[in-house]
Amino acid sequence: MRKIWLLGLTLVSLGIVLWLSMRSFPPSIPTVVTVAASPPKPMRYEQRTLSQGIANILFIPANNQFFVTPALSQKVDTVEEFAQKHRAIAIFNAGFFDPANQKSTSYVVIQGQLVADPKENDRLVNNPNLKPYLNQIFNRTEFRRYQCGQTVRYDIALHNDSPPAACQLVDAIGAGPKLLPELTLVKEGFVDNANKRDALGSNQPNARTAIGITRDGNIVLVMVAQKPSLGANSGISLPVLADLMKTLGVEKAMNLDGGSSSSLYYKGKTFYGKVDLNGNPIKRRVKSVLLVQ
Template identity: 60%
Template sequence: MASPTPNPAETVRYETYTLPQATAHVLTIPSGSGAIVRVGVASGADSLENFVKSSGAIGAINGGYFDPENLLSTSYVVQQGQLVADPKLNDRLMQNPNLAPYMDKILNRSEFRRYQCEDGVRYAITPQNEATPAGCQLIDGLGAGPQLLPALTLEQEGFLAVENGTVIRDAIGYSQPNARSAIGLTEQGDVVLVMVAKQPNNPSNSGISLPALAEFMKTLGVTQALNLDGGGSSSLYYDGKTILGSVDNAGNPVGRSVKSVLLVVPPTP
């Protein structure tokens, strides 16, 4: 959906929600706000704060998956129209024999996209091999997954495999509570960033599962949603403050540097 002319009354807003086992931090970017959601990527890995400092962003959330050993992306990232991260160049991914049966699915995982179209900016959540719409140019793309809405695509994207009724692969513990990050789109063209944080007083059994995250995002009016990297990567920035999603056994917030982020950049004056 294209963005209309900026309306000063439609400003970026931050809200928190108390969930049964977690706290959800929600940043909504109305389609009429004039703010843009774009991709940031590091050559290695960097803190969410440093991504924000170097970009002038007013908000941010952690992005796609990466290998903590070599700091290479395990998904495609496009920035300013250029492919800046290619999972096929990550030997630890491509040469892992345990992943070989799922590689086609892994390389076609869903991504968040920003298009510049004849009628303005459009956002989309789509499989990696989806063609760019006519009259549009792909400006930013961030691979992650699975899709949460309109339906969970765990098996289609190689996160989950079931054989004869038995789970033989569960790459992200989808049914277990954990810190989670996600991005969603509404029918009105708003972008919704969600980071669900664990409870400091219940570090081992708090957070949210992916099915529950999908249901929560429905209550926000989200119709399309993409799961982002979670656990220790989960973090959200707004109004000068970084909120971390994970906690250690003592209940202290913990985070880590990340490969990529989604940045909320204010409109140009």
């Protein structure tokens, strides 16, 4: 009996030691932290009143919820007509074209296919006054969309620039001149002050359209309309437009076709940039646009 009593006492002592050991060193329990996914940022439109114009600004977040792609008309269409065809959220006029023959004077690439080639525009190629500028006309700045693996990237580059490594050019549309990081008025706008040449009226206020990319990859589209109260001498110059884009956080930007081509469709409403002598908006058909879908 004494041996049994001593054995029981020993087992009780061991149990107490084990219990105290577990109290001192509790088992590690993994902690599960649930992080709520951030909702995608929405597209944002705002209108700003400038000293000589009205800026219509569309901010498109870089979350792949929206895509910015070019579209080309067989002839020419208003942005409203483009909207009916493509059912886009927003549409901005884009590349240069010749109203006389309704052919593009800008390169347009859609889904990897070249759909507009300025070298095929006879009125452009055979114009003796433009012959000294053709090499640069065929290498103007363009807005691009790349597919880099599973990632979509946008860029602003010269036509002859190669895509980044591991990236494929999906879409592109040309215009110019570049606004940021530098303003290429002489190189791409062919401004020649000595001979009083400035085909785009770069330093004069006018209706203008531009596109830019921020450091974070957001897209900013801007259409500056003339003020009806100020008439045809209002709007914005290209140097001031470059400054405006910079204030919007844009690092790379380019000018699109302007003047009476400047137009914007957004959620069922259309804005035209150019006004006539009575301050009424001028509706002009264009060859190419940028769609926001």
